[in-house]
Amino acid sequence: MKVLKFGGSSVGSAEALRRAAAIVREELPGGGLVVVSALRGTTDLILEACAAAGGGRPDEARARLSTIRERHREVAGGLGLLAAVEAEWEPLFTRLDQLLTGMAMVGEATARSRDAALAVGETLSAHLAAACFGGAFKEVRDVMRTDARFGKARPQLAALREAAAPWREALAGGALWITQGFLGATVEGHTTTLGRGGSDTSATLLGEALGAAEVQIWTDVDGVLTADPSLVPGARPIPQMSLGEAEALSAFGAKVLHADSLAPGGRAGFRLVVANTLRPGASRTEILPAPPRREPGTVTSVAYKEGLSLLRFPASEGLEPPLKAARRLEEAGALRFGLVSSPAGTLLAVRPDTPASLRILEALAASGPELETGWAVVALVGEGLRSDPLAALRHLATLGQEPVGGLLTGSSTVSIAFLVPESRLGELIPRLHDRCVEGLRVHPKAG
Ligand code: ASP
């Protein structure tokens, strides 16, 4: 049994949906499960509508709702499926309207009411995809049991597995079902969401609960690439990689898969495939639970993330202040990339991704530690580094780049990361890629 997932851009237009339908016919001739995101841009529009409604600007909220409705009708119309979905869609538009009206009346958009509104996006799209793919719509909230952390809910695996038992049976019997990504429900039946970009995670969690042999993530690139193609035009798809490599890549900035989406594959052992909706016959990446063989020292990919800030704490203060700062920043939504301590002092590298974490960072800097902005983390990733980690240092040494703040190695030994000024990325990443990424054969289908 296979689970296929299509992201927002893969279901964002009539043309894209037609392409997705052809892929479903090809990949799931004997049935299976398809998970879809909301149509491209819809989640952002709903969030803007909620913010407007909660901020006392109901007209603005209503304008967003009209845009959502028009765009959906246009896509369905382009497929000749407007009549087929209208009966399912109208109550959903009405519900979104009512939720926004409620938020405007209270003057507040809580995380819980936002999740209820967001659910409309994925549900609209799943109904359309069901009509377009010739499958049946199934409500994911019947099975995706989560805790009540609205906005970033955590799945409850045992409950999910139990609820999914009837799905397992029907899908094994050849059913073709289409369901929503991103959404879940608490045991009381309140709608939750798994966090932005959470549909990948929905697909892998469902794959795990259903005992799927394979989960395919259909996106707009030819699989996982050896580097960011905007900096490295010659970046190539990686035909096969280990789950450990994929985890290191998403941790250090590669955008192709959501970091949370990888754990289910590790637990369940299914094959995870990343493929391109625009070029279904082109290369794809298979992410395997057991690592493919790699030459010692081989680096399979180079990842980076910019926008990092460094906080330097004097040695005299000990470890308590940097640890406390790291915790506060993370709780406020910052991503931590390094916390390195030596007798000479402690360095904390974070990316303040939310306004709250930025405020904390500035407050911290005003009270002692030195703050520097404009840094990036660069990571070399490869199973080959397990047996020869020093290979990464040899590569670095040839580039005249001193790693700042020491090397950042975590518990994973398939990656070596270091900090560089953001301004060097454009020159450094292509050179690192040229130097380090070797020993890969391009997938025969890549042409
Ligand atoms: N529609 C949601 C988002 O835009 C979930 C997803 O696309 O994965 O974040």
Ligand code: MG
């Ligand atoms: Mg996505």
